Structure formats: structure tokens, C-alpha cells
Amino acid sequence: MRLDHGGHLTHGSPASITSKVWRFVAYGVTPARDDADAPGEVIDFDQVADLAKRELPALIVAGSTAYARTIDPLPFREIADAVGALFMFDAAHPAGLIAGGAHPSPVGVADVVTFTTHKTLRGPRGGAILCGADLAKKIDSAVFPGLQGGPLEHIIAAKAVAFAEAARPEFRQYAADVVTNAAVLGAAMMAEGFRLVSGGTDNHMILVDLRTFDPDLTGREAQEVLDRAGITLNRNTIPDDPRSPFVTSGLRLGTAAETTAGMGPGEMQIIASLIGRTLRARADEAQIAAVRSEVADLCAAFPPYPDLLK
Ligand SMILES: Cc1ncc(COP(=O)(O)O)c(C=O)c1O
Structure with missing residues (x-):
């Protein structure tokens, strides 16, 4: 491919x-x-x-x-x-x-x-x-x-x-939840004004075309700003991307880790809105810092493998 x-x-x-x-x-x-x-x-x-x-x-x-x-x-x-x-x-x-x-x-x-x-x-x-x-x-x-x-x-x-x-039965639930979370996150990203490549997702991944959200926003800039807001994802080319693979017009998000941490559809909506807010206010350091603190609170509420913390 x-x-x-x-x-x-x-x-x-x-x-x-x-x-x-x-x-x-x-x-x-x-x-x-x-x-x-x-x-x-x-x-x-x-x-x-x-x-x-x-x-x-x-x-x-x-x-x-x-x-x-x-x-x-x-x-x-x-x-x-x-x-x-x-x-x-x-x-x-x-x-x-x-x-x-x-x-x-x-x-x-x-x-x-x-x-x-x-x-x-x-x-x-x-x-x-x-x-x-x-x-x-x-x-x-x-x-x-x-x-x-x-x-x-x-x-x-x-x-x-x-x-x-x-091989355990719980893993079947995990796999189903990963897919549900990706579908909800994808729909919420579309509601924020992003286009999804192929119009949606069937798996754990969302490939976002940034150009409908803001034609001037590149994948590289979005990745860097979101990183400062505490949100980790990667820039990615989209099919027939007019920009180079180092710059790109897309982002790639996944729901495997959040699902392991116990997040569900409600948190997916929050994540999409935090991404939208950060990218709309990307020149505003105070806004980025505010999102960063909300991300920290969200993650603190969903520690991965909580059983290991007991
Ligand atoms: C389709 C596919 N094949 C293979 C790999 C792994 O390649 P490598 O073992 O070279 O990191 C990846 C990702 O890491 C992948 O997405």
C-alpha cells in the first residue's frame, strides 16, 4: 500500500x-x-x-x-x-x-x-x-x-x-470498547470541524484532514501545539497530501491507550473538544496552559492499570 x-x-x-x-x-x-x-x-x-x-x-x-x-x-x-x-x-x-x-x-x-x-x-x-x-x-x-x-x-x-x-474474555470487551471509543472520538472531531479521511473509522484509529478546520494549519504545527497542551498524537500524511511528509495536512489519533485507562465515550467527547480548543487558540499561551491543566486532571482520574497502584 x-x-x-x-x-x-x-x-x-x-x-x-x-x-x-x-x-x-x-x-x-x-x-x-x-x-x-x-x-x-x-x-x-x-x-x-x-x-x-x-x-x-x-x-x-x-x-x-x-x-x-x-x-x-x-x-x-x-x-x-x-x-x-x-x-x-x-x-x-x-x-x-x-x-x-x-x-x-x-x-x-x-x-x-x-x-x-x-x-x-x-x-x-x-x-x-x-x-x-x-x-x-x-x-x-x-x-x-x-x-x-x-x-x-x-x-x-x-x-x-x-x-x-x-485470549481472555475481557480482551474481547477491550477490543470492542477501543472501536466504540474511536467511532465516538471521530464523530466528535467532525463536530469540531475536522474532516476524517474515508469519512470515519472502523478500527482504533482516526485519520484527520486538518484543511476543513483551518487550511493554514499543518500537521506539524498541530502536533507541536497539542504536545504543549499535553495531548500526544502524530502528524500524518493524508491521501494525496499536498504537503511534504515532514509537514503534512493530517493527524493520526488512536484510542488503545485511553481505553486501557478506562476512558469511554464521555471522555472521547472531552478529548475532541480539548483538541478543537487548543488548535483554535494556538497563538494563546494562556489557553494552551489551561488545556494542559485540564488534560492533567483527566489523566489523573484515569490511571492506566489502576490495580498496580493498590
Ligand atoms: C503496518 C506496519 N507494519 C510494521 C510495523 C512495524 O515495523 P518495525 O518493526 O520496522 O517498527 C508497523 C508499525 O510500527 C506498521 O504499522
């Missing part, structure tokens, strides 16, 4: 070693449409199919780092089968939503499923690779001795804890 349409650096960006080892050909999202029922900016499967027929790839990769919609593995599988390609699903972002049953699972559909363990899966920084027995030996030896030196045993132990947590 094109980097500037939500794909990840490791999927063949010229800046990534992956582009030196393989020749990637990127697909993107459909154009934005002025239609609330079909707003566009979703994966363009016609394009995926056309490129696959033309290029006859060895491997088709699904997965993204800035895409707020469900990624259905089935159309990718069909396209891969039609051209005799292997199919890898990089579930880095939705892994926890998949484990918690809130998103469709690519396991058993894709030949290889990769994921990071520290995003919605809520474990330690790291990753994991799933595949069938047919590819296991090749992948194992590509990891070690192909790429890795010594294993990080403490991280392996922490992954086991995360997997056990994700």
Missing part, C-alpha cells in the same frame, strides 16, 4: 531496506468523494487486481499504518490466487482487534500473518510471524540466522503474557 495512502515504510518505501531486497509495486485508496454514503479513500481492489495481473507478483502484501477502515483479507486472497501469488497480511495495527474478535482474522486466509505486539495487542514492543508448516522452516531461518542476533528473552516472556491476556 502506498506510503502516502497509509502504507508502512517497511512495505517497500525507497527509504527502507525492503525496497533494496524486493521490487514493490504499490496500490492505493480510491479518490475522496463528496458523498456521505460512499466517501471513498478505501483500498482500491480494482487497482490491486489490475496491478496483480500486470506484474504477476511473487507476494501480495496487505496491511497499513494509517488506514482507519477494516481490511478484509478475502479479496486479497482471491486476487493472489488468481495470479498464483503468496499473500502476506501485516496485521501490525489491528492485531488486538482481530484477537478480540472485533475485526476479521487473516489467520487461515493469508499464507503469512505478521503483527507487532505493542499496538492494539497491548504487549511489549516487538513482533510475531504466523504461517503454515510449509513456510515455517524458511521463515525461521530467514529470521535466525538470516536477520537476528541474540533473542530478547524478556520480550519473548512479555509476549507470552500479552497473548494470554488477549
Whole structure:
């Protein structure tokens, strides 16, 4: 998936070693449409199919780092089968939503499923690779001795804890709450005057187009001002962004951590209004300081892992 349409650096960006080892050909999202029922900016499967027929790839990769919609593995599988390609699903972002049953699972559909363990899966920084027995030996030896030196045993132990947590019934509720919180936060951001890329969200993520809120406000400036107000998020390109990846016209927000802290729809409304207030008053240091103190109060009321504080 094109980097500037939500794909990840490791999927063949010229800046990534992956582009030196393989020749990637990127697909993107459909154009934005002025239609609330079909707003566009979703994966363009016609394009995926056309490129696959033309290029006859060895491997088709699904997965993204800035895409707020469900990624259905089935159309990718069909396209891969039609051209005799292997199919890898990089579930880095939705892994926890998949484990918690809130998103469709690519396991058993894709030949290889990769994921990071520290995003919605809520474990330690790291990753994991799933595949069938047919590819296991090749992948194992590509990891070690192909790429890795010594294993990080403490991280392996922490992954086991995360997997056990994700297998509990409570994790299903967590995954559902992450998605509900993102939907509420997204709607509240729209009420503040921001446009959401693709018109909404199905996952833990909201990709905001700042231009409807203020055409002069860049992602970089918004990120920096919000950081001073105690609100952490990152600038992000939006599809076909007229600004550079260092400046950008967008912001990327996520609800995984707030949900862990126990925040719900009411807090999502508060967060959207704090973001709107900060960005409207971005030249006013007193306003930024006032928001910072409200953010501190909100966070103090929702300590993550409160059981550990007892
Ligand atoms: C789609 C996707 N793949 C992979 C990764 C992880 O890449 P790396 O292990 O190089 O940090 C991320 C995010 O960190 C991601 O969003």
C-alpha cells in the first residue's frame, strides 16, 4: 500500500531496506468523494487486481499504518490466487482487534500473518510471524540466522503474557470498547470541524484532514501545539497530501491507550473538544496552559492499570 495512502515504510518505501531486497509495486485508496454514503479513500481492489495481473507478483502484501477502515483479507486472497501469488497480511495495527474478535482474522486466509505486539495487542514492543508448516522452516531461518542476533528473552516472556491476556474474555470487551471509543472520538472531531479521511473509522484509529478546520494549519504545527497542551498524537500524511511528509495536512489519533485507562465515550467527547480548543487558540499561551491543566486532571482520574497502584 502506498506510503502516502497509509502504507508502512517497511512495505517497500525507497527509504527502507525492503525496497533494496524486493521490487514493490504499490496500490492505493480510491479518490475522496463528496458523498456521505460512499466517501471513498478505501483500498482500491480494482487497482490491486489490475496491478496483480500486470506484474504477476511473487507476494501480495496487505496491511497499513494509517488506514482507519477494516481490511478484509478475502479479496486479497482471491486476487493472489488468481495470479498464483503468496499473500502476506501485516496485521501490525489491528492485531488486538482481530484477537478480540472485533475485526476479521487473516489467520487461515493469508499464507503469512505478521503483527507487532505493542499496538492494539497491548504487549511489549516487538513482533510475531504466523504461517503454515510449509513456510515455517524458511521463515525461521530467514529470521535466525538470516536477520537476528541474540533473542530478547524478556520480550519473548512479555509476549507470552500479552497473548494470554488477549485470549481472555475481557480482551474481547477491550477490543470492542477501543472501536466504540474511536467511532465516538471521530464523530466528535467532525463536530469540531475536522474532516476524517474515508469519512470515519472502523478500527482504533482516526485519520484527520486538518484543511476543513483551518487550511493554514499543518500537521506539524498541530502536533507541536497539542504536545504543549499535553495531548500526544502524530502528524500524518493524508491521501494525496499536498504537503511534504515532514509537514503534512493530517493527524493520526488512536484510542488503545485511553481505553486501557478506562476512558469511554464521555471522555472521547472531552478529548475532541480539548483538541478543537487548543488548535483554535494556538497563538494563546494562556489557553494552551489551561488545556494542559485540564488534560492533567483527566489523566489523573484515569490511571492506566489502576490495580498496580493498590
Ligand atoms: C503496518 C506496519 N507494519 C510494521 C510495523 C512495524 O515495523 P518495525 O518493526 O520496522 O517498527 C508497523 C508499525 O510500527 C506498521 O504499522
